[in-house]
Amino acid sequence: MKLHFRCFLLSLLFCLSAIAQDSQLEQVYQANEHYINKEYEEAAQQYEQVLQAGLEAKELYFNLGNAYFQLNEIGKSILNYERALRLAPKDQDIQLNLSLAKRQINQRVDDYPLPFYITAFRSLVNTLSSGAWALFAVLCIWAALALAILYLRSPEVKTQKRFFSLAWLTLALCLLFVFLGYNKYYWESNSDYAILAKSNIKATNGPSEASKEVFSLSEGIKVRIVERNAQWCKVIIPDGREGWLQQNQLVVI
Amino acid sequence: MNAQQVLGESLRMHLQCGQFRMMMVLLFLMAGSLSLSAQKFTASPKSIDASTGNPFKITYSLNASDLQNGFKPPEFKPFRIVGGPETQTSVQIINGATSASSSVSYYLSSDKTGTFTIPGAIANVKGKRMRSNSIKVKVVKGKAQPNTSRSNRQNNNRQGQQQQGSNAATSLAPSDNYFIELKINEDTVYTGQQVTATYVLYSTYSVENLSVLEMPHFSGFWSEDNSPSRPPANREQRNGVVFNTHILKRMALFPQGTGELEIEPLEIEATILKPMQNGGGGRRSIFGRFFNQQRQRVRIKSDSKKIKVRDLPTEGKPANFSGLVGQYRLTASLDSLKTSEGDPVSYKIAISGTGNLKGTAEFDLSFDPKLEVFDPKVEVESYAQGEQIRGNKSFEYILLPKEAGVYSLPKAEISYFDPKRQRYFNSSTRDMRLVVRKGDGSQPFTVDAADEIAGGFKENVIGKFRLYEKGRHFYGSMPFIALLSLPFFIFPFYLVRHRKNETERLDVVGRKRRAALNVAQKRLDEAKGLMDKNDRKAFYNDVVRSLYGYITDKVNMPLGSLSKDNVADLLREKGVQEPTINKFVETVKYCEMAVYAPVPDADNLKGTYDDTLSLIADMEDQLQV
Numbered sequence: 114m115k116l117h118f119r120c121f122l123l124s125l126l127f128c129l130s131a132i133a134q135d136s137q138l139e140q141v142y143q144a145n146e147h148y149i150n151k152e153y154e155e156a157a158q159q160y161e162q163v164l165q166a167g168l169e170a171k172e173l174y175f176n177l178g179n180a181y182f183q184l185n186e187i188g189k190s191i192l193n194y195e196r197a198l199r200l201a202p203k204d205q206d207i208q209l210n211l212s213l214a215k216r217q218i219n220q221r222v223d224d225y226p227l228p229f230y231i232t233a234f235r236s237l238v239n240t241l242s243s244g245a246w247a248l249f250a251v252l253c254i255w256a257a258l259a260l261a262i263l264y265l266r267s268p269e270v271k272t273q274k275r276f277f278s279l280a281w282l283t284l285a286l287c288l289l290f291v292f293l294g295y296n297k298y299y300w301e302s303n304s305d306y307a308i309l310a311k312s313n314i315k316a317t318n319g320p321s322e323a324s325k326e327v328f329s330l331s332e333g334i335k336v337r338i339v340e341r342n343a344q345w346c347k348v349i350i351p352d353g354r355e356g357w358l359q360q361n362q363l364v365v366i
Numbered sequence: 367m368n369a370q371q372v373l374g375e376s377l378r379m380h381l382q383c384g385q386f387r388m389m390m391v392l393l394f395l396m397a398g399s400l401s402l403s404a405q406k407f408t409a410s411p412k413s414i415d416a417s418t419g420n421p422f423k424i425t426y427s428l429n430a431s432d433l434q435n436g437f438k439p440p441e442f443k444p445f446r447i448v449g450g451p452e453t454q455t456s457v458q459i460i461n462g463a464t465s466a467s468s469s470v471s472y473y474l475s476s477d478k479t480g481t482f483t484i485p486g487a488i489a490n491v492k493g494k495r496m497r498s499n500s501i502k503v504k505v506v507k508g509k510a511q512p513n514t515s516r517s518n519r520q521n522n523n524r525q526g527q528q529q530q531g532s533n534a535a536t537s538l539a540p541s542d543n544y545f546i547e548l549k550i551n552e553d554t555v556y557t558g559q560q561v562t563a564t565y566v567l568y569s570t571y572s573v574e575n576l577s578v579l580e581m582p583h584f585s586g587f588w589s590e591d592n593s594p595s596r597p598p599a600n601r602e603q604r605n606g607v608v609f610n611t612h613i614l615k616r617m618a619l620f621p622q623g624t625g626e627l628e629i630e631p632l633e634i635e636a637t638i639l640k641p642m643q644n645g646g647g648g649r650r651s652i653f654g655r656f657f658n659q660q661r662q663r664v665r666i667k668s669d670s671k672k673i674k675v676r677d678l679p680t681e682g683k684p685a686n687f688s689g690l691v692g693q694y695r696l697t698a699s700l701d702s703l704k705t706s707e708g709d710p711v712s713y714k715i716a717i718s719g720t721g722n723l724k725g726t727a728e729f730d731l732s733f734d735p736k737l738e739v740f741d742p743k744v745e746v747e748s749y750a751q752g753e754q755i756r757g758n759k760s761f762e763y764i765l766l767p768k769e770a771g772v773y774s775l776p777k778a779e780i781s782y783f784d785p786k787r788q789r790y791f792n793s794s795t796r797d798m799r800l801v802v803r804k805g806d807g808s809q810p811f812t813v814d815a816a817d818e819i820a821g822g823f824k825e826n827v828i829g830k831f832r833l834y835e836k837g838r839h840f841y842g843s844m845p846f847i848a849l850l851s852l853p854f855f856i857f858p859f860y861l862v863r864h865r866k867n868e869t870e871r872l873d874v875v876g877r878k879r880r881a882a883l884n885v886a887q888k889r890l891d892e893a894k895g896l897m898d899k900n901d902r903k904a905f906y907n908d909v910v911r912s913l914y915g916y917i918t919d920k921v922n923m924p925l926g927s928l929s930k931d932n933v934a935d936l937l938r939e940k941g942v943q944e945p946t947i948n949k950f951v952e953t954v955k956y957c958e959m960a961v962y963a964p965v966p967d968a969d970n971l972k973g974t975y976d977d978t979l980s981l982i983a984d985m986e987d988q989l990q991v
Contacts, residue, residue, distance in 0.1 A: 145827045167836050170832060172831040176828060179824075209824060216803060247840045248840065254849075258857055291850070295841070302837060
């Protein structure tokens, strides 16, 4: 009885979300029309509404980023490209447009190089989405189960050996996928990075108005948040310098 | 011919260095160079090549004025002192600072050959004892010169007036005492390959007032004067005679044609100072000393040399070969890799290497039309590295980017022939890219401009796609965890079942035992069929077989091993009660008999069947296995 009720609730939820999707998709199409007609402001507004409804897609962020780019709102454009990249880190179009947008920033802060193993690991984790990693993990664990059963059932020692090692291999693969998927999942759901939303922001050496200014940053620069409190957060800019910014001066990716 | 006079002057000084008679004192020069510093007491030169009979000079100098007090010369053995000591003191006032220097010179001669060391001299300066360095002297056998004795010279000095030798130039055949030798480093070369020709004057006398009468034309060559700026003071021994040598001219020649080319001779006129045999002549030097020597104006001409010039091999000659011979490297550089619109950058292409670079043609580079290019500034520099002529030639292009974008700059290429490795080589510059940003007077970034950067801005909207709920992930969701963990529950269940099956499968005895009743039943069923057909013989056979088969299955024994004799013991062992055993034995006996012989009540097949059934049922109860 209880199970039936839950099933019903779930299907209802799906129905509702499908309805929501339909109306949101309609809005997306309208926004696309606006974009094509070079009414970038309207397009951006409508995309933003879809996002506010709690839906997302890398294409949506990409389109919105483009709209802001055309409006010359580089900070917002970069923010949306970064968000799109979070969903699809290897998308070349997004990367290209992001790099073009970054050229528009007046201030250049060079990325400081990461050690090769970190970049290699990141690139490995980014090859698939967390969902795909999870799917692979599930497939692997079931394959491992099947192989274990085959191992038990096989009459010959030779095939037994083969199934035995294959079962362990798939189990190990499953663990690897779970691990990679976890990393990916973490990056998808938590972001330590933020984009500066305003121009000419002064970073200070402490979390208060009275603190001394250490450097200033222009709109669109990506920073890493290392510490936060109610109003302030401590950030590291790509070249390694640290400073405190007010929370409302930046938007988390 | 000012240059030639300078040349002659320096030559004269050099050649006199070993000669006793001139006694040109350069002390003030030495002293001057030693001034202003902390006190130094040195002997110079540090090492001398001398020949027997030819005196040489050594000098002790101190950068203080009072050398005479407390100066103690060393023992000059085995040399004889033929002149000196001469003392010289100079005081200089520069910007109000006074510096003084003084020196003592000796003229020494040796009759013995070998290598000797003159120990350092001792000076007392302001109460401090100082010791100079020692001097190494190498003496070889020289030409005997009769009038080098001190007494003789002093006699001559008193004779006073200098007598000029014959001033008329007399052309002399290359004599044993002086000649010019033309040396070339190679006699067979490729077109464009460097040949070094060196004219060296050999002389046993002092030579002064040199002037070149005939300068070779070096026709057929591209030539560059590579004479050393300060000819090294050399002595060379030929047939046991020590000559002073002097490089008159060193030329780097690059043959332009092919075939046999002649390097022409060099002719000079010079005054040689010949020692007088009879002490008849003399000359007053600026220092007031008189010498006994004869001056003679002579012409000296070198020989000429022929070299063979080969044409460059046609094999492997690149299409763009423009006649460069030597070893070269081509480099390109940008003064900055990034610039913005209207901000010029300089693109420099440089050839450097060994060989003749002056004739190299300019590059024909085609730049992107969006870069404004000015005519290149060409700089050629050539210098000598030893005997080799090296050069740098650079072309500096100023690029003025008109529009933002990424431009790849044209590559320059040269090919050259390397005569050492006898092969053609190519050298080209590497790929260079120039990134041009929008200028600072920034109008909004236009898509047009962006298009040019790395393939262009992707401005298309993506029409069709699915929307996802934010923050919904399969990873970490309930279904994921369920799907992932389910196998871990399934597997133990399966394992337990499998183990059970396996033990059962492996337990053949148990299976047989459990199946024994069924098997017996089946046999009895068959027997029943035979009973219905009234086939007595077969019926009794089957009953016996079913009874024995039941027992053997039950206790796991081969069928043939049972007999009437041992079955009773076996059953007793397995806990079957006596009456049942008896009944079993009876039944078997009766049936076996019934097969072969007529037995009473033989037709009662039904009774036997029922008995057997009850017997098996009894045994099933009582058998303990």
